[in-house]
Amino acid sequence: MDTNKTTYNRRSFLKASLLSGGGMMLSVSWLSSFKAADKLEALNLPPQWSQLNAYIQITADNVVKLLCPNPEFGQNVMTSLPMILAEELDVDWKNVVVEMGHHDNTKLGPQFTGGSNSVRMYWKPLREAGAAARQMLREAAAQTWSVPVDDVTTKAGMLQHSSGKSAKYGEMATKAATLAVPKGMKLKAPKDFSIVRKSKKNVEGQKIVTGKPLFGLDYRQEGMLIAMIQHPPAFGMKLKSFDASQTLKMPGIKDVFSLKLYEDSFEQGGFDTRTFNDLLVVVGKTTWEVMNARKKLKVEWEPAGDTKDTMMGRGGKREVTVPGGLESTSAQLDKMAEYAKKSAQQLRKDGDPETAFKNAAQIIERTYNAPFLAHNCMEPMNFFAHVTEEKALLVGPLQAPGWTEPTLSKILKLPADKIEIQMTRMGGGFGRRAYGHYLTEAALISKKAKAPIKLIYTREDDMTYGIYRPMYTATYRAALDANKNLIAFHVKGGGIPEHAIHANRFPAGAVDNYLAEGWEIPSNITIGAFRAPRSNFNAAAEQSFLDEVAEAMGKDPIEFRLELLKRAKESPVGKNNEYDPDRYAGVLKLVKDKSGWNKPGNEKYHRGVAAYFCHNSYAAHVVDMVTRDGQPYVERVLSAMDCGIVINPDAATNMVQGAVVDGIGNAFYGALTHKAGAAEQSNFHNYRMIRHNEAPKQIEVHFVENDLDPTGLGEPPFPPVFGAVANALYKTTGKRHYNQPFKPVLDKRI
Template identity: 60%
Template structure:
């Protein structure tokens, strides 16, 4: 049995408890707003009263439980899986649970952020504690009423019982009394073997609303008197607003105002999450979306080249100088830079042994370079936000991965204290890292403040794709040395990017090779970048795993055996310090995928590639099968083996693993954002390629390692390695290696 110290703010808690003791916690309007969830759950009746046991949950007098899902939902399924963890420790029947999106409340919840695949991993303990604490209080209330020892009371499926006396009660009957108790100092958590909800597949709690088109997303927000706002931004990076003529736009039907806006004050110290290239915008406000779109087209704006800008940025409490050089950049120049930088000696990030000496005496040297382009996140729901800013308070509603951080930006820009700003989280039409960067909240706030009206800021797809915050363009140069017996004796990686490096110097195969060198470089750019699903790993994994495939081939070894040999060495006799992976878990997923994919027994005409990677605390190995028809590859099957510890919601986890594989194949094969004279050359889906139905794998199978380790995340880990598996399978199928993404632009794949 696990005993954990509860970590609640007991004072604010007691306040809630007192309120609850008074009877009705929240009024009728709240109950009404809850109705759709009830219909969805097909629960017969709503409770007449609700009792607050802690910020995570309320219990109704009929035993129904409302669980608040603390974190933003971007499609990673936390709105279902996080409440499942609370429900597990509470021991409530899942069918009696209503899930609601929690408000932003840093006193009750910690880390209300969607990023780094951390929601489940970092929420695990507090979610369990919330359920266990409430159960403890319900049991204590029953013990008091029945005059029996709490230790003799058992709880199952929302029913409290005492065997010896035969007394029974459902949660609802004890909720009122429980709500008046003090929060315990310590609570017991369940043994993993006693889990009845965790580890079982539960359907998406918003599923019914999604398939019936109910309002869920930021773009769906509609409020009385709300106006629509759009922005016009420079057409190219390295440019800024010079002047504009709004006369025609202003005279168009439905248009309320056209004006210039500064997203931030000049002396404001931006945080990394405020990142935006264009801080001086033209705003069009009107009655309907279509009217504003038309007026935006009628704007006459003059742009000019902007000077080099240096900014101090707050990045997780550290102040960093970021430089945005002047000039209009292009993909041709970028590609030259990438290739050039990959050829010259760079800053050493890690060195083990004497790699240069080993390269001198090597029997065989393999040397390869890999690259990838900028990518736009392209969430299906374009950036948007609702804002209603009044003289002394502001309400903002919409899709944001970092509500807690953006609240500070909005507060600074609007001149309102934090407690007067209410940010409400909607379900998001995709995140992928793009909605970590919430300049659009500040923009919406400024527009509403100026208009003295509720507004919804809407980006067109073109705005969304051309406003920046992209996945950087990366490059990696690799070199491996084999001795006469085909042992890997030295390994060298030199990685960098514009303007960020993808290098992870302490990851595999660091620790597995005696002589190892990692070099790092970056080149400044005025094109803004940000985290994109599995930042850095989303390139370096595929490059490294393609390279290892080639090294294994040169060594005459099976690619899985070759990796396992290295991992064995890393486990038994690790080289160097700070190796950032557990070799046995890494090997575990490779062994599992070898077994499940029947590695080595593929049918004639089936071409396979394998890849494995560790990032965001989880291990993923994938085998990808290709067939060729008329010189065109078809991905027949992906088999994945994953170690993310305990799997909370298996079918939903499989869904994420499937999506990660499709997404990885899509971006490696088809996607890329190119630039000319500073302007993105693709700004909608006619030119920007995303993977489509017919290009997706025909079949995806996912297997999980069962090891009972506390759970880690799955939003990102299945995405990076598949790019390597794809490249390796394409090589088997076509005889050609692919080094530069997107592969589709390389002739051989087109056929």
């Protein structure tokens, strides 16, 4: 990446310049206040991050504009980030406008949306930027009015002096832009916040409800053609030959060709994942014409056999063999059961778990399984590309343009400054759009077709392509002594092709004898980050298991967890425990209180509880289940979150409610299975998604009130939903449920 690699450089923190047409522009290098990059979990962030900037502009007519660097996929970052800025800048929220920044390596950095990091990472830099800009405006007013700067106050975008002089920010912005940028600004105390912590509506709300073209699929350009790829019918297959004669006769069709996405030995980064390398492409005038003509292709596929990928990661360059063969879910389950018996990689060990298990009075052992999941973003993968020999323009939905651009630069053999990537609003992301292969495909197709094109995946293309949440299993064991004390805990997790174990998470740190192990089975089914990677399975399995252990110990599930957390706080076992026991206990206590846990008045509900820590925030849910029409139904959910300061409370509540619905849906219905390498689900008729009538009637969200720096919310509420649902299901049905999704098992029971 041709960027300025400054890791913790404070020198160039803020830079002011004049706006053309008057006004000030402040560029912010916000990485200076970013904590250690290695704290970012599961995302393989580059250890040396690049310098990031965001622009703040105040025009002469008093409009405050923020160029939002991070792509928007529904986490409402286009509203929350400007709120942070506006707070310290002290402007009227009505005067703030937001635009999505285009990708710009040198000015805006990698611009990654994911890992629940946007608010967390921008919090301090944007506050400092807002405060510095406000100070410059005060200084400009002081100079203009010949008064001491300390006597100039601000109020909602106005500069004021006791003499009665006043001016709008916009009037002083041009002068302010010529002043030196102050450093070490004192920031507001949380008690003085007037914008942060006050709910603000989505800045794009009006555009959304009126159907404005916000999304990648909506983008068009004069002369643009539509392209679709015919990918192999199964994982482990590749293109052998094709006959396009019938397709080419169809109306509107311009071209059919095959091309290679990556050349042999192309060095792939962590987000260059792709499933199929030989692309068979149909290009035509309109979507419907291309869809129909593609059906007329006569294609021969052949087994891909074992293939080699060259991966570039933190450990340097390595060759990875992707196994050939046509995989099936039933065989995969058998293979997982077989691997689970073999020795695995030790991930963490405290004390002497072997001896403790040997001496145990009682051992509880349970195995949990979960399938591949498709992200199923409502807007299928798509991208616009116009690539010529000299330059490339790409427009569409993408979570990580900073990681796709270097790939594109290598493949197109164009320098980064000849590549322009514009990010549109995304119709969902959930991790799927961190993998920019579809952008690269679009670029290659445009280059070959010598035309501006938009590559569109149909729903079927999207669902059967891969890059799924991995298939997971984990066996948990707990050892109890004769007095029913928990003396040892063991988790051995596996997955295709990755396991989910977070070895340093709760209950690590709370049990004297602890062992975590992991194993993996290679596969040609591709996987990627899916909302709260790994945690989304851990929280399901571990939180169900703890419920069962509490029951065996004769303890209330919340009290049992609180006891463990007390132990983790007072005399933590081992090192590198990732969670803060107080904050973890805090969400459990809050949800206990708000749900009236064990209190009268909730007799109609079968209640399940779960809690989890991931992506720097804490979540706990109580799921209240009833039987409706003979089926278990989650009627109500009470949620407690600790993400520090809540920037935009109503939007944060929406995010948690959505995560709860998503969790219930995936716990009951989510599954992507395979037969002879082919995905068995291809669209929403056979991949069941949660619908209106299946969503709870009520989801009550409570936030722990504190003044801690904010952390993210996109992922943390999601994982423990699965565990709470499983635990409520036990209370409802009298049976423990170990295999996701739960619905097919329930249906068989009835």
